Amino acid sequence: MDLDFTESENAFRQECRDWLEAHVPREPLASGDTREGFSQHLEWERKLFDAGWAAVSWPTQYGGREASLVEWLIFEEEYYLAGAPNRVTQNGIFLLAPTLFEFGTEEQKERILRPMARGDVTWAQAWSEPNAGSDLAALKSTARRVDGGWRLSGQKTWSTRAAFCDMAYGLFRTDPAQARHRGLTYFMFPLHAEGVTVRGVDRLDGDEGFAEIFLEDVFVSDADVIGETNEGWGVAMATTSSERGLSLRSPGRFMATAARLIDLHRRYQDRAGPALRDEVIRAWMDAQAYRWFTFQTVTRMMQEESIGADSSMNKVFWSEMDVRTHETALSIIGALQELDERAPSAIDDGQWMKGFQFALAGPIYAGTNEIQRNIIAERVLGLPRK
Amino acid sequence: MRFAFTDDQKMLRDTVREVLQRECPPEVVRAAWEGRHEGAKAVWSTLAETGLMGMTASEEAGGMAMTALDLVLPLEETGYAAWPAPIVDTVAVGIPLLEAAGTEEQKERWLPAAVAGRIRIVLSFEGQDVVAHAASSDLLIAERDGAAFCVPMAEVTVVPEQSVDRSRDLGRVSFDVGPRSRMRQDIDAGALLSLARDRAALGTAARLIGLSRRMLDMAVQYAKDREQFGKPIGTQQAVKHRLANALIEQEFARPLVYRAAWCLATSAPEAPTAVSLAKIYAGQAAQFVAKQALQVHGAIGYTIEYDLHMWMKRAWALAAAHGDAAHHRERIGRQIL
Ligand SMILES: Cc1cc2nc3c(=O)[nH]c(=O)nc-3n(C[C@H](O)[C@H](O)[C@H](O)COP(=O)(O)OP(=O)(O)OC[C@H]3O[C@@H](n4cnc5c(N)ncnc54)[C@H](O)[C@@H]3O)c2cc1C
Numbered sequence: 001m002d003l004d005f006t007e008s009e010n011a012f013r014q015e016c017r018d019w020l021e022a023h024v025p026r027e028p029l030a031s032g033d034t035r036e037g038f039s040q041h042l043e044w045e046r047k048l049f050d051a052g053w054a055a056v057s058w059p060t061q062y063g064g065r066e067a068s069l070v071e072w073l074i075f076e077e078e079y080y081l082a083g084a085p086n087r088v089t090q091n092g093i094f095l096l097a098p099t100l101f102e103f104g105t106e107e108q109k110e111r112i113l114r115p116m117a118r119g120d121v122t123w124a125q126a127w128s129e130p131n132a133g134s135d136l137a138a139l140k141s142t143a144r145r146v147d148g149g150w151r152l153s154g155q156k157t158w159s160t161r162a163a164f165c166d167m168a169y170g171l172f173r174t175d176p177a178q179a180r181h182r183g184l185t186y187f188m189f190p191l192h193a194e195g196v197t198v199r200g201v202d203r204l205d206g207d208e209g210f211a212e213i214f215l216e217d218v219f220v221s222d223a224d225v226i227g228e229t230n231e232g233w234g235v236a237m238a239t240t241s242s243e244r245g246l247s248l249r250s251p252g253r254f255m256a257t258a259a260r261l262i263d264l265h266r267r268y269q270d271r272a273g274p275a276l277r278d279e280v281i282r283a284w285m286d287a288q289a290y291r292w293f294t295f296q297t298v299t300r301m302m303q304e305e306s307i308g309a310d311s312s313m314n315k316v317f318w319s320e321m322d323v324r325t326h327e328t329a330l331s332i333i334g335a336l337q338e339l340d341e342r343a344p345s346a347i348d349d350g351q352w353m354k355g356f357q358f359a360l361a362g363p364i365y366a367g368t369n370e371i372q373r374n375i376i377a378e379r380v381l382g383l384p385r386k
Numbered sequence: 387m388r389f390a391f392t393d394d395q396k397m398l399r400d401t402v403r404e405v406l407q408r409e410c411p412p413e414v415v416r417a418a419w420e421g422r423h424e425g426a427k428a429v430w431s432t433l434a435e436t437g438l439m440g441m442t443a444s445e446e447a448g449g450m451a452m453t454a455l456d457l458v459l460p461l462e463e464t465g466y467a468a469w470p471a472p473i474v475d476t477v478a479v480g481i482p483l484l485e486a487a488g489t490e491e492q493k494e495r496w497l498p499a500a501v502a503g504r505i506r507i508v509l510s511f512e513g514q515d516v517v518a519h520a521a522s523s524d525l526l527i528a529e530r531d532g533a534a535f536c537v538p539m540a541e542v543t544v545v546p547e548q549s550v551d552r553s554r555d556l557g558r559v560s561f562d563v564g565p566r567s568r569m570r571q572d573i574d575a576g577a578l579l580s581l582a583r584d585r586a587a588l589g590t591a592a593r594l595i596g597l598s599r600r601m602l603d604m605a606v607q608y609a610k611d612r613e614q615f616g617k618p619i620g621t622q623q624a625v626k627h628r629l630a631n632a633l634i635e636q637e638f639a640r641p642l643v644y645r646a647a648w649c650l651a652t653s654a655p656e657a658p659t660a661v662s663l664a665k666i667y668a669g670q671a672a673q674f675v676a677k678q679a680l681q682v683h684g685a686i687g688y689t690i691e692y693d694l695h696m697w698m699k700r701a702w703a704l705a706a707a708h709g710d711a712a713h714h715r716e717r718i719g720r721q722i723l
Contacts, residue, residue, distance in 0.1 A: 001455060002388045003648050009387060070387045262722060269723075281719045285663055292389070292641040299389040313634050370623075376633060377626030381606050384621050 033209030045119035076252035092123035126170030162211035163200035186232035319362030399459035434503020453651035465596025474589030480507030662714035669705030
């Protein structure tokens with residue numbers, strides 16, 4: 001065990017910190033889940049890419065710097081501590097890209113990764129359907145074989161930022177004779193092509209962060225299939241496990257939230273009282289627990305151990321921690337907690353109410369926490385399914 | 387950054403695990419509950435043969451000069467077995483403290499015997515005069531008014547108390563605070579004692595993780611075996627989610643304990659905060675797992691006849707020993723707020 005960072009890891013941290021200090025926008029950008037904010041965020045993403053920070057762990061040929069997993073965690077810590085903008089490229093860089101590295105062809109990687117990291121082509125996830133949420137294998141959208149490719153039809157929903165994105169990826173039934181998770185194929189498809197209708201849906205916080213996607217005979221070429229035909233389920237599971245595991249929510253994000261909470265408490269401690277003080281300490285401690293758990297996980301990954309269903313523990317922990325932390329902040333704010341980011345008198349620009357509303361989604365997306373607990377009980381503890 | 391134990395560290399854990407599996411089954415804990423400590427004492431001798439008791443002593447003292455990091459996994463195993471013995475007091479804290487702060491005479495008299503596993507040491511920090519296993523130990527190392535004392539148990543008055551965990555054989559200790567039993571005065575006793583307190587808290591946290599693992603194992607096994615409504619209760623989602631929650635609490639506490647061990651082993655400046663974090667989370671986890679395990683067992687878990695209660699009660703005792711959550715939270719609060 002060696003929990004010190006190496007000299008080169010420390011140097012890497014310093015380099016991140018220096019660059020971020022010089023470049024993070026002074027004024028906060030508009031929400032990345034609005035049309036206006038989305039393009040502001042893309043400008044920022046381009047800056048990140050040009051300086052080589054967009055996807056630090058990727059090979060250099062795609063614009064990364066071949067950072068280790070530990071370095072990636074360091075980058076994330078510095079990134080959020082510096083108050084840098086949320087990543088609107090996340091569904092590409094952190095969720096689709098790992099799938100492409102594992103299952104994609106050379107041609108796909110060449111064609112897709114750089115524009116993805118530069119924010120030139122933006123990506124949305126299209127798994128959920130009106131009648132396929134937790135039970136994703138119940139999905140109904142289909143892909144029909146045609147010359148040189150496929151025609152996609154059906155309806156996807158709750159697709160984050162699809163209203164502003166260029167491309168999406170998801171599962172479609174390619175073999176109607178097979179049931180459930182067999183006979184599905186993993187496709188990437190354009191959102192501006194003929195036959196596609198995207199309708200934005202306002203989320204809880206009022207941003208147009210969701211979208212429904214309607215597909216009618218949309219043509220997709222064979223080059224946009226990831227993995228084997230009819231074997232999409234296994235490919236998709238790889239993506240969802242990176243989502244639950246490390247890549248979506250690294251500890252840096254929550255450490256930064258805890259630091260902001262401590263700062264909030266410092267300013268309003270007179271009215272906070274001892275019970276809230278304890279909750280602030282707890283928030284900091286939970287973020288630390290998540291941090292050390294993650295360093296342990298990353299060491300396991302670097303030793304080629306499979307993390308498997310353990311990633312479900314991660315997802316439950318960070319999502320519930322995030323809700324509690326924001327609840328604590330709102331309790332400190334007290335009577336003004338209802339003021340949102342549009343209110344002139346809101347404390348901290350109303351970011352706590354905004355963050356609270358987003359935190360409430362954590363236990364729902366990336367597989368609800370009920371589903372995660374089923375997975376933990378059955379696959380980690382070995383309890384019987386039926 | 388590498389968060390993993392070495393093969394040697396895991397081997398030592400396995401050795402201790404095997405000894406305890408063989409020699410410290412629940413019947414041994416139960417016997418200690420009934421005042422029969424022979425079984426638990428025999429385990430001490432067997433573990434002494436593996437060298438465990440001398441692990442933390444220097445090589446000159448016949449020990450292995452090992453650190454909190456080498457010790458944390460073996461201690462976790464002693465929690466798993468609920469072995470009723472002052473192993474943290476003796477090995478994690480007492481022996482290094484005796485070596486660092488004992489007079490030549492004190493060291494000569496006690497150190498070789500402790501390293502060989504012939505004597506047992508118990509601790510009484512300032513304000514903590516209710517001590518487990520005092521009556522059955524040989525030497526008391528105590529802190530009074532900021533000074534350290536090393537007192538043969540023959541000179542200590544032990545008034546029996548009663549723990550909800552009977553196997554702890556609890557007593558209130560008092561002794562004559564005289565120059566004869568003073569430890570070295572030419573050293574910074576305050577620093578050594580605060581290090582000793584952190585070692586005690588960390589060792590206790592490690593045991594709590596072990597307790598937690600055992601209770602969860604018991605509950606999971608029971609959920610697989612026990613049938614109601616024609617199927618195992620473990621098929622029920624309410625039962626599954628309880629146990630999943632228990633696992634989460636436990637698994638997020640664990641790395642904090644290992645990290646605190648590393649901090650102590652390397653004298654890292656953040657060691658006190660790391661120890662407090664470890665102690666809080668390990669205590670919380672063990673008490674949370676205890677509750678879930680009891681609920682999953684139903685009435686059988688609510689009896690003295692069934693083993694679970696011995697682990698639960700140990701968890702209640704240790705969660706508050708060497709600093710309860712409020713104490714450690716305050717220590718962290720002062721650091722971060
Ligand atoms: C902010 C946000 C962003 C999202 N982004 C995307 C996206 O980009 N792309 C995308 O495809 N989807 C996205 N989703 C959708 C998300 O994946 C689904 O909401 C999720 O899978 C749950 O499906 P559902 O909403 O249909 O709920 P349901 O599956 O209908 O579940 C409703 C409730 O029933 C519970 N439940 C269901 N089945 C079980 C069971 N077996 N055991 C116990 N409880 C059960 C659930 O836990 C939940 O509490 C997003 C959701 C949110 C909130």
